[in-house]
Amino acid sequence: MTDIVAPPAPPAAVASPKGVDLETGGDLREELLAPIVARRGLAIILAAGEGTRMRSALPKVLHRIAGLSLLGHVLKAVQAADIDAIAVVVGPGREDVAAEALKLAPGARVFEQKERRGTAHAVLAAQDALAEGFDDVVVLFADTPLVTPATVRRLRNAVGEGASVAALAFEAKDPTGYGRMIIEEGSLVAIREHKDASEDERRVTLCNAGLMALDGRHALELLEGIGSDNAQGEFYLPDAVEQARARSYATQALVAPEDEVRGVNDRVQLAAAEAIMQGRLRDAAMRSGVTMIAPETVFLSHDTVIGQDTLIEPNVYFGLGVTVGTGVAIHANCHFEKAVIGDRAEVGPFARLRPGADLGENSKVGNFCEVKNAQVAAGAKINHLSYVGDATVGAKANIGAGTITCNYDGFNKARTVIGAGAFIGSNSALVAPVSIGDGAFVGSGSVITDDVPADALALGRGRQVVKAGWGKAFRDANKKG
Structure with missing residues (x-):
């Protein structure tokens, strides 16, 4: 069994004389950009949630931050992490979500979760993709849009180094409602849902971020072994940890910053995610050679490209598809x-x-x-x-x-x-x-x-005519009394 692994140190930004892709430019270190040699990876993105708390006719995962849908941000992250195949699991009748996935990732496969019976049940909706025999299977959530390519790579690398299950965790300021990472003697032994946790377990602040990587050789075996004996009667993906432990397979917890794994369930959380993303984009722009006098007043889109030595004064909005040169x-x-x-x-x-x-x-x-x-x-x-x-x-x-x-x-x-x-x-x-x-x-x-x-x-104008005294005569004619 392996110990908890903390995230790498913050990376330096990637600069370019003609500009930088601001969303990914500040995230990726050189060693994390290197290909994962001889390993085929599948990303399964769960996008079947109803999102009722958004109070919207638009599916939750199609709401946007920095001009791109929540689903789009997750797709962008996995594509930048050299994933070989993408499966997106949608709810019944969600052709709009499927269309967004195929527009942004044309080679993706879309699967329908006909009944909502938990996260493990949702992953198994993509069983046909799982059966193709990938080395790494990374499970992500379409409403967790701040995940970076570097974190996807860390999960994949953990599997490549021997873990059958690598689960992402974060230290929560308020752990209420989150699944708890149960650590014994430095190793991850279980992930306990809040409703099923004991009082001692609820005092744990290391929480489940939801994202997980599975060894492709064991993924179906572990998922099919998960039962529904819990408070909700659902099949929980985190139970894959206990399934792996029961088979003496290695498990690992990786720790990410809380801001990176924030989920979006309502408009307040949507605004919070927007603020975090804007901070990332501004930081990447400034580190690539852009001057912002009041960065907090500048709003960027995920695809904004700005060249070095550009000066941006306060209160500037960059919508989609803007490219700015140097100087x-x-x-x-x-x-x-x-x-x-x-x-x-x-x-x-x-x-x-x-x-x-x-x-x-x-x-x-x-x-x-x-x-x-x-x-x-x-x-x-x-x-x-x-x-x-x-x-x-x-x-x-x-x-x-x-x-x-x-x-x-x-x-x-x-x-x-x-x-x-x-x-x-x-x-x-x-x-x-x-x-x-x-x-x-x-x-x-x-x-x-x-x-x-x-x-x-x-010249295309009327000739000027001057009538001397006209103004005085007009006023005199219109005087009252």
């Missing part, structure tokens, strides 16, 4: 989604980049500007109070304050093309489809409906 300045109060920001660009304050915004190097999108589905070439400037949508803006073009592209006629979208070096005067409206040639000028306050040739000046 970028992002000023306060900006919102980005599915956008690309090139090297040394400057954005904000109070700028919004919507899907399809693509800013070239040294470009600028200033305060109170919105860019959507538009390519802004190197050195171009959209400084203030402008909307640029469905457009191409050429290199070093200048878009004056208050300019908008009129891209929608109520039925169809059309495109505006602004040439390199063009100058669009303030408060102009470019009515798409329309093209402004290279080096052309548009006079301030113009409404442009026809193409403008290169190097031309276009």
Whole structure:
């Protein structure tokens, strides 16, 4: 039998000159990234829980943190741990959960747990996958989204080093409701559910995190040996420890930080998991060379990529699909989604980049500007109070304050093309489809409906008329009494 093993020391972040995958970049040490040689691993992810405490029409495991479903985070962790095959166990009629699993892990197999009779019963729903003869079987829960690839690897390595059952544990600040890890003479001998624990056992603070790895040679034997003689009449996965001990197989407890194994059962716990994930993402970004003036006010998505020497001021939100180059300045109060920001660009304050915004190097999108589905070439400037949508803006073009592209006629979208070096005067409206040639000028306050040739000046506004004394006459005519 083997002793309890504590988690490894916190790793250094993984840096990249063009950016880092923030979710995994800070988690994995070099030795944990090395392949697990000649061992085939199966991950079984249990996603059949009803999640009634979420008070939601959406299944619990499809709720999101950092822009990715709880199930998606667990899938991402196992994929980064070199798992060979994935099985996802869903509840009856949960085609939506199955679809999410197959979208994020196309090679996964989905199994249905027709009756909810406990965690061991759920694992056996994937019996066909278990029977394929994997070396390591790791069981995870889709509502425990903070698990890292490093921890999945630790579980697999414990089996590779001789454990038939390796169970993940944590020291609980409040152990109420958790299964207790029963340790005798330094070895794990049982995991006791809270409802079935004695008074002495309930005083134990080392608790079951739920995640477990099994030796594939014995997995079916151990699972099928589990009975339902307990307070709930269910088949509990933790009873695999006692099954292994009864057969004189080695068991092991691995300890993880409590924050990593937090489950999500309601909206409060969902917010807590979001906060932990945001802390990880911010930490990884800053360790990879990003400056955040007020990190607690910056919100990132799981797939955000930010290059070195980028500065982020307070109150910036990164939605899904945002890539930021090196040396970028992002000023306060900006919102980005599915956008690309090139090297040394400057954005904000109070700028919004919507899907399809693509800013070239040294470009600028200033305060109170919105860019959507538009390519802004190197050195171009959209400084203030402008909307640029469905457009191409050429290199070093200048878009004056208050300019908008009129891209929608109520039925169809059309495109505006602004040439390199063009100058669009303030408060102009470019009515798409329309093209402004290279080096052309548009006079301030113009409404442009026809193409403008290169190097031309276009004026599209009414002629000014001045009527001397009109103001005084108007006031006099409207005086009362």
